Amino acid sequence: MYQNSFLSYLRQVSGLIFFLALVAGCYDPPPPARVFIPGPDANVAITIAASATSAVVDEPIILFASRRTSGFVETPYTDRPDGVQWWRQMPPAYEKEVAANLKWIVKPEGKAKFNTNFRKDLTREVRFSEPGTYEILGISAGHGPEPVSSKSVTIKVVE
Numbered sequence: 001m002y003q004n005s006f007l008s009y010l011r012q013v014s015g016l017i018f019f020l021a022l023v024a025g026c027y028d029p030p031p032p033a034r035v036f037i038p039g040p041d042a043n044v045a046i047t048i049a050a051s052a053t054s055a056v057v058d059e060p061i062i063l064f065a066s067r068r069t070s071g072f073v074e075t076p077y078t079d080r081p082d083g084v085q086w087w088r089q090m091p092p093a094y095e096k097e098v099a100a101n102l103k104w105i106v107k108p109e110g111k112a113k114f115n116t117n118f119r120k121d122l123t124r125e126v127r128f129s130e131p132g133t134y135e136i137l138g139i140s141a142g143h144g145p146e147p148v149s150s151k152s153v154t155i156k157v158v159e
Helices: 002-026
Strands: 034-050 054-056 061-076 103-107 112-114 124-128 132-140 153-158
Touching: 034 132, 034 153, 061 132, 103 112, 103 124, 124 132
Parallel strands: 054 153
Antiparallel strands: 034 061, 061 124, 103 132, 112 124, 132 153
């Protein structure tokens, strides 16, 4: 009997914890009074590099990327244009390593496999499944009015 009441108590506590977690997850904090948005001179530049420009099939290549951001302006939240992404803080002017949060495009498609190993340093790892010459570039979305792409890097993969 004692065991049944203890299990009943655990179920009640578990239900309460679940309910509180659900309520906390639904909380949307109010926006700040002032926000940062891309101004008329907003500029985002992405620079990428690879640990090697030639490799053998399935050899890991580490991708690096940095981002420079400028031209953001502070404005009252109520004055921001509709549909424009805003930030609570000024985006950093320079980010040394952003490879982990870029979208990567590889041409030709279908032969590259990303993130075969987790990397704490925020770089990305790519491996190619077939020999060939590949063009790779990084795209940054969310830091400016439009997505920005880097210049491409060419990687030659041999058997």
